[in-house]
Amino acid sequence: AAYRVIFMLMFLPLFASIAVLPRVSRAYAGHSRDELSVLYTRSLRFAVLVGMPSVLGLWLIAPGLILGLFGPDFEDSIWLLRLLAPLFLLECLRSLIAAFLTGCDLQAARTRSEWLSAGVNLVGNAVLISTLGMVGAAIATVAAELTLVVLMAQRLGSLLGWPAIGSRIMLGGMACAAFWVPLTFFVTLPLIATVPVAVVLYLAVLLSFRQIRQNEAWLVIQAFGR
Helix, strand or coil: CHHHHHHHHCHHHHHHHHHHHHHHHHHHHCCCHHHHHHHHHHHHHHHHHHHHHHHHHHHHHHHHHHHHHHCHHHCCHHHHHHHHCHHHHHHHHHHHHHHHHHHCCCHHHHHHHHHHHHHHHHHHHHHHHHHHCHHHHHHHHHHHHHHHHHHHHHHHHHHHCCCCCHHHHHHHHHHHHHHHHHHHHCCCCCHHHHHHHHHHHHHHHHCCCHHHHHCHHHHHHHHHHC
């Protein structure tokens, strides 16, 4: 049950990577290194700002989501979903980095990274399933995906360097705390209300930062304006 939820959500980053790939290929073919670097940084910043609240949101609504979709027989999947929640953020990053590797003619580097990640997954499953069961499988999956993100970022770093996303991690973390803390420790809401309240609190805090208003928010407004 937990894997099904994560599997469906992971289609969203895939669509985002498909959308950005033509721009990456065009910039690379035109030898626009500066444009590539800017696009890379902006893409990963958006991925962080979307992925971080999604991870904490899944952690928050896991009980209601699992029980509501699958029933009480799947109660054990609640903690598995919480363990697998970081996969969504990692998939947001992985999909975009993979699109940049493909668009920059670094498919071989991407493939090598994927093989190494598969090896980590196999070893992790062999060691952890025998000791931790399904929890071990979830941990191995997250570890393999994290390995893949790091390896691919390193491969792309030789061309575009490391993107400056630290500020978005910090701002996104503060905005996440604005909904996660009150909804976890102080307020109990039904699932249908928890999600919109969390989204409103997250966006309200995020938009209070001038950096977000002048960059990410302005880009979104421009996109809708077109």
